[in-house]
Amino acid sequence: MNKLSLPEILASILLFGLGVFSSWRGLFFAVKQEQALNDSEFYVALHHFMPIWIWGILMMISSLFLVGSSWLMPRRNWLFRWMLLLGGSTCSLIYLLMTSASLFNAINWLTPMQFATLSATCGVIAFFGGAEIYARRK
Template identity: 80%
Template structure:
């Protein structure tokens, strides 16, 4: 087993935490559809684009990719980079769509800003995974 340095341990922990954080949202959307839709106009706007339970399933899947990548971090193999890329890309897209829906339908301005931040973080994660995949192909 590879011994991880403190920065790697912190990175893995934060990646795992981001995945779990997003997983709870996905599970809430998928399991509590009626509750979600009665909470706010923001969720209704998301539901108009695509059923809220599909949002939940897609968010849960992307979150599981992020969680799995945190476990693969010590190996840093091709699977790690692909899972990092796919999880980051799908999670980034999901949060970007939530940002768009939240701009005019959120209760206040903090929700869209949080979603935009999460979208950017996931996008950077996808970039790192994708950049390594690209570098290994040469």
């Protein structure tokens, strides 16, 4: 196993934290569906597009990819790169849809800005995973 440098350790911790952060939201959507729908118009808007528990399950699956990629970072194998790509892209898409649903249904402007930031961050993670896959194929 490779010894990680400080930037790699920090990247792994942040990737793990992003995955855990997102999985808590997914768990809340999946387990506490009724409470979520009573909390905010934003959650109701998401529920009109797709049942809120499905949002939760999709969020938990994409989060597991992100957490798994943080554990595989020392190896940097093909599974690590694919987990970055899949976790980052699905998480980015989910947060993008949540951003659009929260634009007119959130309590304040902070919620859509947080979701947009998370969507962009996950998109960059997916880009780096995809770029590594593409570079290895040449």
